Amino acid sequence: MDMPAEAEALFAVSDSLFGQRAWWDTVLSAGLSSETMPCFLLCRLAGKPVALFPMARNRDGGALSSLTTPYTCLFSPVLDPGLSEADRLGVFHAFGRFCRRGPATRLDALPAEWDALPAMEAGARKAGLAVCRFAHFGNWHEDVAGQTWSGYLAQRQGALRETIRRRLRRADRLADARFTIVMDREGLEPAITAFEAVYARSWKEPEPFPLFNAALIRATADTGQLRLGLWHIGAEIAAAQLWVREGCRATVLKLAHDETFKAHSPGTVLTALMLRRLLDQEAVSEIDFGRGDDPYKQGWARSRRQRIGLMLFNPLRPAGLAGLTRHGLGRLCASLRGGSVVAPAAADAGEAREARPKDRE
Numbered sequence: 001m002d003m004p005a006e007a008e009a010l011f012a013v014s015d016s017l018f019g020q021r022a023w024w025d026t027v028l029s030a031g032l033s034s035e036t037m038p039c040f041l042l043c044r045l046a047g048k049p050v051a052l053f054p055m056a057r058n059r060d061g062g063a064l065s066s067l068t069t070p071y072t073c074l075f076s077p078v079l080d081p082g083l084s085e086a087d088r089l090g091v092f093h094a095f096g097r098f099c100r101r102g103p104a105t106r107l108d109a110l111p112a113e114w115d116a117l118p119a120m121e122a123g124a125r126k127a128g129l130a131v132c133r134f135a136h137f138g139n140w141h142e143d144v145a146g147q148t149w150s151g152y153l154a155q156r157q158g159a160l161r162e163t164i165r166r167r168l169r170r171a172d173r174l175a176d177a178r179f180t181i182v183m184d185r186e187g188l189e190p191a192i193t194a195f196e197a198v199y200a201r202s203w204k205e206p207e208p209f210p211l212f213n214a215a216l217i218r219a220t221a222d223t224g225q226l227r228l229g230l231w232h233i234g235a236e237i238a239a240a241q242l243w244v245r246e247g248c249r250a251t252v253l254k255l256a257h258d259e260t261f262k263a264h265s266p267g268t269v270l271t272a273l274m275l276r277r278l279l280d281q282e283a284v285s286e287i288d289f290g291r292g293d294d295p296y297k298q299g300w301a302r303s304r305r306q307r308i309g310l311m312l313f314n315p316l317r318p319a320g321l322a323g324l325t326r327h328g329l330g331r332l333c334a335s336l337r338g339g340s341v342v343a344p345a346a347a348d349a350g351e352a353r354e355a356r357p358k359d360r361e
Contacts, residue, residue, distance in 0.1 A: 007042055007049040010078045017246050018074045022219040024054060024067075030215040031069045033060050041098060043091050050080040051091045052237070061340075064099060065106040071207055073139065073251065073291045074307070075109035079116060088116055092123025096312065103320035105312040108136055112306040121310070130282040130313040130320075132327045137307050140297040145248075145285035160299040167265045172265070174233060179273045182228040184221050191228055192217055195240040202256035211255060214241065220244050227278070232343055233269040239266035241274055250278045251288040259323050271300065276328055 011021040028038060041053040044238065054067035054077075068075050079182055099105040110117065121131045144152055171177055182191040192214050207213065220226040225249065227243035239257035243250055252274075256286070257266040280283045289297040293304075310328055314320035 003040065004042065004049070007052060010049060010052045010080065013078055013081055015247050015252070016074055017220070017225060017244050018283050019076065019078050020223075022223050022225075023216075026212065026219045027067065027071075027217045028070055031071060031209050032056070040067075041095065045083075045087060045090065048080075048085070050083055051095075052078040053095055054078075063104050063106065064102050066108050068108040068234070071212060071253065071291075072109045073253070073288075074111060074150060075107070075114070076111065076114055076253050077120075088119040088273050089123050092116075092120060093121045093126045094123075095120075096124040096127025096129050099124070099312050100129060103314050103317040105129075106325045107310040107312070109307050110136075110310060112308045114209065124310075125186070125260050128314070128316070130315055130324050132311045132313065132324070132331075134309045134311065134327075135306060136309045137291055138293040139288065139291065139305050139307055140293070140301040141286060141288040141303050141305065142301040143285065143303070144279060144287055147279060149279045150250040152275065152279055155302075157299060163265075164268060167268050168272055171231075171264065171269045176232075176234040177238075178232045179270070180230050181233065181274075181277065182221070182230070183226050184224070188218065188221050191230060194226065194230055194237045198237045198240045199254070199256045201260070203256045203259060204256055217242060227274070228275045229270055229277075231266055231273065233261055233264065233266075236261070238264065239270040241270055243274060243278075245278075245282065245284065248283075248285040249288055250282070250284045250286070251290055253290055261339075275300070 008021075011019070011024075014020050015022050032038065035058050036056050037059045038054070038056050041055055042049055043051040043053070054075075056067045056214075057064050066075050079088065079091070124131050145338055153164060156164065180191075182188055183333045195217070196214065199207075217226060217228060225246060227245055229239075229241045229243065230237050231239040236258065238261040240255070241252055242254040243252045252271075255267060255271070257270070275287065278287070287301060289301050291307075298304075311323065313324040313327070315324055
């Protein structure tokens, strides 16, 4: 990825994997279709780079969108932390003027709690764009600061707590079972082979970008963020999970188990083993179950936050006005059905591209 040297410092600002250089390098090398053309929009104030917008458009000149993938759990522009509120508004006004060149811009996976979100919306409106929010996906997480594994387990619902204890006792009695974790380049390539083998034997549908997981594992091994957990039964890998540690937060990005070992509940066992290690040995303060509202996540994490999307429509272009009208009709229909007025952008083909197979235990 070619980037002005003066802009490189912006990557160090983000405390999330999804805003760091390693993530974007992985997306560019292994997470995009041949039809997608990435572009990084750099904004300067007084000649100094202060904001970076990772964006994409189809090579046929299609609508502008955030550079998000089926693997993206969080997206936001990279901003200089020293920006005042007025400077933020100026940055997002400039971004809105750029977006005004086309009929519509779609931004996915934004945190609803992001403190710069009001300035982004205000800047886009100031540029003459209509701003529409939609619900994208949920993110389950839990504050575990100061907790040990035993304390965390005691707070689970009774049925899950007893299931975990029972399954761990059974796992401990398996003479040929063992848990390993890979965090750096030592033993990495065999671990990647094992991860991909168990993934292929699981219930999962084929990956939309088959090289992405291995590329991300290698990238996070180099940054020290990797936590690749494997549960072995004999010579076979029964379950595999890809976690990353971002500061004091641990996030699970991929998990799979071999259906052959279903009787041993390998997914439950490995999740418990990973969390026990992360809490007791690494003292993480937050656990994060990534992208989506899969039912099993609500047992392991008790808090939910919303990831939203923004549609920025240019009403002065026919296609932009048509998109704005469709979005308005979608909101109206949702309200009449008694649902959320934060409606999905139902007419936008990008939602289909962002869909992913659901993880489950």
